[in-house]
Amino acid sequence: MGWLCHVADYESVKEYAEYELKHSENYRLLERSVYGSEVYSLYEKIETGLRFITVDLVTHSDGEWCRKGMDETCGPYYYNCPEYILVQSTCDNPLAVEWREKCRELRRNKRKMIDAAKNLNRGDVIQYYNEKLTYLYAYNKSVSQIVCRTEAGEIYRYPVKKFKPEWLVPIKPEQTQSEL
Incomplete structure (x- = not known):
């Protein structure tokens, strides 16, 4: 998948996400977290109740905002999704389950490294x-x-x-x- 770009006048990635990162009316946004240029969103499919996480990469330069979206079933290589979002996903796709565990492992390792550095x-x-x-x-x-x-x-x-x-x-x- 490629990048979707357009010119807009947003102040931050958080503001961009608020106005631009939406699913259709068949989905409800439950949670969102911004980590640098990574946006983690938890959606619920209204018809089935399935909850899943999307990861959007956002860049901007000279008024042009670009995003690349994927969901947890793609096994994205971005692992900064917070635990309060991870625990709410009900997606049982093996790649999604593995991705959520990698997010948790990164957090555990970071804590170990900071403790060691201290x-x-x-x-x-x-x-x-x-x-x-x-x-x-x-x-x-x-x-x-x-x-x-x-x-x-x-x-x-x-x-x-x-x-x-x-x-x-x-x-x-x-x-x-x-x-x-």
């Missing part, structure tokens, strides 16, 4: 892909980003979600690259 101490050496980083400090109170020094001495801010949980466990000095 346990780091200044000077701990951690892994980021094949590179060793020296942890300096948490960039923000939520610890969703951390500041580290590379082996070359450069200092960068890293989103914690880009790490694998095991990378946030401090490396002991005696560990070699083959043990990582």
Whole structure:
């Protein structure tokens, strides 16, 4: 499926979704959540009572708003749907069930990574892909980003979600690259 675009004067993705993301009169919107440019909507088919989730990607530039819509049965590669919407879906399509579990898994892993990052101490050496980083400090109170020094001495801010949980466990000095 492609992108549907048109020129409009909306202030935000939330406002765009409110006015543009609607199904026919055979469906009722129950819930909606906006995460960046991703819009998660829970609809109910009035005739059957089936509840399902749609995912709309929204972009805008120079007054042109574009969207790409899909539903949970497509197994979209966007996993930021909040739990309060996930639990209300009654769609039993295997791809939809798998997609909802991936959304939950992403949230569980994010929580584990933030907890691991909170346990780091200044000077701990951690892994980021094949590179060793020296942890300096948490960039923000939520610890969703951390500041580290590379082996070359450069200092960068890293989103914690880009790490694998095991990378946030401090490396002991005696560990070699083959043990990582």
